[in-house]
Amino acid sequence: MATPMSAERARTFLIEGSRSAIFVTVRADGRPHAVPVWFAAVSVNGTAEIVTDPARVRSGSELIARRYLPAEGVDQFVGYATSPGKVLVVVHPSHTTGVDAVAG
Template identity: 45%
Template sequence: MPEKMTDDQRRAFLAEGTRTAVFATVRPDGRPHAVPVWFALDGDDILVNLGADTVKGKALKENPRVSVVADDPVPPYSFVSVEGVAEIVSDPDDVRLGSELIARRYLGEAGQEVIDGWLAYATSPGKVIVRVRPEHFVAIAKVGG
């Protein structure tokens, strides 16, 4: 039987390893748009790096409501679903700080040269950090297996 995660378990699950999350927005015409993304945590906030003029970036300008879901695909499964409001952060220092958190999570073992290369891309013109401020969580832990 599945069990709800505590807040600490939820944070640990989201911070563990290099699992990706599905980031879902609503396009201006109402169609959903969901894609896998790298992310990092800042407290309970979820940070995602993206281009301001991508489908995601344009959708967020019209409707900042998002859903972010991270899962463990190994049976009997675990997942965290976050619904919240996204803030687009374009201040270069904040974009660098958020992007560095993401880079260290996913590229930390690859070495500083690889991290620096990704940071050059992640902080290039038009790149932003999206800070998702959670309003609702569903966090289910696997039991057994």
């Protein structure tokens, strides 16, 4: 049975490892709602900031690449993510909700 997650457990869940599945729905007001799906889940609500500053886009892209890609794929991803017209979306959380043992 799913059990509520403490705020500290939700933070640890989001910081550690990587999540390979994202479940996305559209709320009635048109905003997207995306949640990583695994044996636990954390929903993060907040305001999205679209970042166009090249230095911030590069910095954020490097963080994402190092977390989710093998070392040999980092430069290629950063090159793509910082090419003309690319932006970075940063979510400033206002509320998180998490549950453990979702799948059993």
